[in-house]
Amino acid sequence: MDECCAPHAPQGYDREFNARFARRLARQYRRDGLTPSAALVLDFASSIGLAGASVLEIGGGIGDIQLEALKRGAAHTTNVELSAAYEPEAARLLDEAGLRDRVTRMLGVDLAGTPEAVERADIVVLHRVVCCYPDYERLLGAAAGRAKRAVVFSHPPRTLFARFSARAINTVYALTGNPYRAYAHTPEAMIAVLSGRGLEPRYREASGPWRVVGAVRT
Numbered sequence: 001m002d003e004c005c006a007p008h009a010p011q012g013y014d015r016e017f018n019a020r021f022a023r024r025l026a027r028q029y030r031r032d033g034l035t036p037s038a039a040l041v042l043d044f045a046s047s048i049g050l051a052g053a054s055v056l057e058i059g060g061g062i063g064d065i066q067l068e069a070l071k072r073g074a075a076h077t078t079n080v081e082l083s084a085a086y087e088p089e090a091a092r093l094l095d096e097a098g099l100r101d102r103v104t105r106m107l108g109v110d111l112a113g114t115p116e117a118v119e120r121a122d123i124v125v126l127h128r129v130v131c132c133y134p135d136y137e138r139l140l141g142a143a144a145g146r147a148k149r150a151v152v153f154s155h156p157p158r159t160l161f162a163r164f165s166a167r168a169i170n171t172v173y174a175l176t177g178n179p180y181r182a183y184a185h186t187p188e189a190m191i192a193v194l195s196g197r198g199l200e201p202r203y204r205e206a207s208g209p210w211r212v213v214g215a216v217r218t
């Protein structure tokens with residue numbers, strides 16, 4: 001499932017997404033820029049209009065998508081994260097880019113549980129996150145409630161292989177005492193959550209194991 005997994009408690013994120021993992025992502029971003037799937041997410045956001053926009057990313061990690069959004073004209077970005085391990089690398093990247101004053105990073109907030117803790121934004125991003133959460137309806141519903149103009153999220157396809165892989169990964173986690181679980185939610189059911197909250201899906205692209213869906217407020 002390519003770095004897609006979910007803990008049952010916030011402290012599980014620090015166990016899985018540790019400082020070593022964050023450093024690796026930062027090195028890759030400095031060397032190669034955005035991954036192809038992240039670039040698709042940003043392309044959709046750009047098509048909506050980033051100039052002067054606010055961007056909220058749920059589980060944005062080191063903040064690479066947010067950095068690129070700011071470089072394309074976004075006024076401010078907010079990152080909601082459950083793993084403290086990302087913070088040092090995110091801060092370094094912001095300082096290197098000279099953009100720290102245009103970013104808010106919130107730690108320990110579960111958007112699905114407390115959406116009111118986060119201000120609304122023009123565009124809400126969930127990249128490689130929905131498949132990491134057991135209750136996609138609450139998470140996407142909360143994201144939709146925070147979005148003024150659009151939501152963009154990525155997910156793995158719900159193929160037989162993806163479902164088998166999730167089960168295999170979860171078996172390993174269970175045997176090793178790891179609280180993480182992988183999820184292969186039904187894509188149309190996820191999209192229906194956004195549609196039911198006034199967001200029309202207008203963008204669907206694929207990159208490797210990831211599918212990117214963008215929905216616009218109607």
